[in-house]
Amino acid sequence: MPNSIIIDGNIAEDLWILVGKDATEIPAGPVILPQALWNESKDSLSDRGQVGVWLDSDEPPCLIEQDLESFAVIAVNFGSFMDGRGFSYGRELRDTYGFNGEIRAIGSFIRDQLFYLKRCGFNSFALEGSDQEEALASFAAFSDSYQAGADQPNPLFTRR
Amino acid sequence: MMPLFFLVSNEYSMYIYDKHDKRLIAERVAQYRDQTERYLAGNLSDEQFLPLRLQNGLYIQRLAPMLRICIPYGTFNSDQMRKLASISRDFDKGYAHFSTRQNLQLNWPKLEEVPDILEELASVEMHAIQTSGNCIRNTTTDQFAGAAADEIEDPRPYCEIIREWSTFHPEFAYLPRKFKIAVCASAADRAAINLHDIGIDIVHNDEGETGFRILVGGGLGRTPVIGTEIVDFLPKQHLITYLEAILRVYNQLGRRDNKYKARIKILVRAMGIDAFREKVESEWAALKDGPSTLTEAEFNRAKSFFVSPDYKTIDANTSAAQLKDQGLQNKTFGKWLERNINAHKAPGYASVTLSLKPTGYAPGDVSDRQMEAIADLADQFSFGEIRASHQQNVILPHVEQSNLLELWEKAKELGFATANIGYLTDIVCCPGGDFCALANAKSLPIAEAIQRKFDDADYLYDIGDIDLNISGCMNACSHHHIGHIGILGVDKKGQEFYQVSLGGSQDRDASLAKILGPSFSTDQVPTVIETIINTYVGERTDEETFLDTYRRIGLSPFKEKVYAK
Numbered sequence: 001m002p003n004s005i006i007i008d009g010n011i012a013e014d015l016w017i018l019v020g021k022d023a024t025e026i027p028a029g030p031v032i033l034p035q036a037l038w039n040e041s042k043d044s045l046s047d048r049g050q051v052g053v054w055l056d057s058d059e060p061p062c063l064i065e066q067d068l069e070s071f072a073v074i075a076v077n078f079g080s081f082m083d084g085r086g087f088s089y090g091r092e093l094r095d096t097y098g099f100n101g102e103i104r105a106i107g108s109f110i111r112d113q114l115f116y117l118k119r120c121g122f123n124s125f126a127l128e129g130s131d132q133e134e135a136l137a138s139f140a141a142f143s144d145s146y147q148a149g150a151d152q153p154n155p156l157f158t159r160r
Numbered sequence: 161m162m163p164l165f166f167l168v169s170n171e172y173s174m175y176i177y178d179k180h181d182k183r184l185i186a187e188r189v190a191q192y193r194d195q196t197e198r199y200l201a202g203n204l205s206d207e208q209f210l211p212l213r214l215q216n217g218l219y220i221q222r223l224a225p226m227l228r229i230c231i232p233y234g235t236f237n238s239d240q241m242r243k244l245a246s247i248s249r250d251f252d253k254g255y256a257h258f259s260t261r262q263n264l265q266l267n268w269p270k271l272e273e274v275p276d277i278l279e280e281l282a283s284v285e286m287h288a289i290q291t292s293g294n295c296i297r298n299t300t301t302d303q304f305a306g307a308a309a310d311e312i313e314d315p316r317p318y319c320e321i322i323r324e325w326s327t328f329h330p331e332f333a334y335l336p337r338k339f340k341i342a343v344c345a346s347a348a349d350r351a352a353i354n355l356h357d358i359g360i361d362i363v364h365n366d367e368g369e370t371g372f373r374i375l376v377g378g379g380l381g382r383t384p385v386i387g388t389e390i391v392d393f394l395p396k397q398h399l400i401t402y403l404e405a406i407l408r409v410y411n412q413l414g415r416r417d418n419k420y421k422a423r424i425k426i427l428v429r430a431m432g433i434d435a436f437r438e439k440v441e442s443e444w445a446a447l448k449d450g451p452s453t454l455t456e457a458e459f460n461r462a463k464s465f466f467v468s469p470d471y472k473t474i475d476a477n478t479s480a481a482q483l484k485d486q487g488l489q490n491k492t493f494g495k496w497l498e499r500n501i502n503a504h505k506a507p508g509y510a511s512v513t514l515s516l517k518p519t520g521y522a523p524g525d526v527s528d529r530q531m532e533a534i535a536d537l538a539d540q541f542s543f544g545e546i547r548a549s550h551q552q553n554v555i556l557p558h559v560e561q562s563n564l565l566e567l568w569e570k571a572k573e574l575g576f577a578t579a580n581i582g583y584l585t586d587i588v589c590c591p592g593g594d595f596c597a598l599a600n601a602k603s604l605p606i607a608e609a610i611q612r613k614f615d616d617a618d619y620l621y622d623i624g625d626i627d628l629n630i631s632g633c634m635n636a637c638s639h640h641h642i643g644h645i646g647i648l649g650v651d652k653k654g655q656e657f658y659q660v661s662l663g664g665s666q667d668r669d670a671s672l673a674k675i676l677g678p679s680f681s682t683d684q685v686p687t688v689i690e691t692i693i694n695t696y697v698g699e700r701t702d703e704e705t706f707l708d709t710y711r712r713i714g715l716s717p718f719k720e721k722v723y724a725k
Binding site for chain 1: 178180183184187188191195203204208211212294321324325326327328329330331332333334335336400408411412416446450451452454455458461
């Protein structure tokens, strides 16, 4: 059975292969590479077209800032759901660097974080441990927000 | 001129929800109700539910859950107080506790009833959002905001702007640790801005424009630190983008490997203020002048909620003379006037502090009946307005001076007229080991024992201003580091002991208290405090407060007396 992910509010088959940090070889097909492996091997990957990369909790987006155009997807790993660094990484990727591709949450995040993750620029979610269909309800936890986010650049005070 | 019929008693000077606020708060209640149900059904683990309930104010305590209800920047009204009273009666044991961050705590709510409590709160535009957890907490300010004679502006519109920005902030709900912001706009700092993660000092430049001097990295807890200035004048329109930049740097670089080193103060100290500022400025460059830049229209909207009540025109001199006479005729009233009254910006008015520190009662505790009585006093004497102070007292901000005698008499009957504000018995005290799961030692019995030792009103008067703060553990909820006298409960092989420190201050001249020496047993504490006070009385010059004397003579004379064999 293929892995499914939530992407843009729908459940879809996940076509990407997530490559672990300890991998020494890069498998064929669409891959999401760990940041370090990407930076080591990017010169030899030029014939692959667009690839994916993933950042661990302690790897800020500035590590891949120069290569954003090479990526179709950037995944951010949540080592623990309590580690909120990824929320800022999402906003930097979307707002500061203007990355337009897929930003995917992977790892230990939970369903109850989906609304905030989406506001921080994430649009795909490899949600584990919860029913993905049921989890979709969490995107609608709030109908509006006070402050600006990646999904709504204008804070509420400009729209009251 | 407003038509008269508009001036009904419920025209409070406070933030009123519009349709957006109402909907968002209702959605929050529904969200938390669903989360509670999923938790009770076993679909959310304890670990996953933990931050969700904390960010809705719910702790699991030693004996029961504890719910911390938010009083944004300490401002609320009589209707809200009555609702808090009925909630404490219907869902708890009929009493509640004012905390040191201008919030109100219920000690015995049922976990499964918390969504109902939140719904009740929402009906009076209150909530428990972000009163706990590793997020941006309730923004606090001067309890006399909007009334104080020494303020340059009402700080509450800025607090409200910060409240809206920080509420449900998607990026900063899983910070390395909790994050507290305090705002001050007066000559005296009654908000302890030096001791918050971010302290905001509202200032005017030479052109008369409003801006902010921002301090960062202050805080208490295990490692008390006085905040450092990161910007001396931030033009007001940049407030939100600048705060966002600070938080973004902290969220990414703050330590997450050790909860005791996770506050922003540790990061600022490790990086140095210059390197930290450089990082913030670099993040800020991407945000500055963006859509979150505040507009004149937004400042005006925020200010429109905090208009002054409809004061009478009163001749200040006549009013002051009358009050003086009343004070001379009734000495007890005169003493109360000296302690429990704060100068008001409107002629003929005063702010009144109702003491929640009578001897024998837990500091900051109020019963449901007392809450209702306070609401009635607020309606009768203070335009329905009430404030909570971080010293755990309750304030009626706008009282006509000619009504003070009548108010005092009523307050006396109700037990709120203890003339001890700022005195040794106005003890700031956490719930401690009697209630709190984190505590190493009890704090309430220590407070009571000290109050009983110093129950002579004339003696207290003679001793003068002393801040005494008692925390039951190193988390320092009662800010023992900034008490002129601080007491910290410690655990020594299962026994409760108390460490005493001297010389803290939370005002503009903020300083951290120094530990006197080895800790004391429960029984020794009142006598130790007495020895410290006697040492002060023996050493002081005519005009010196306790803090003045301590700063002149230092720790040694106190130490010698206390530890003399």
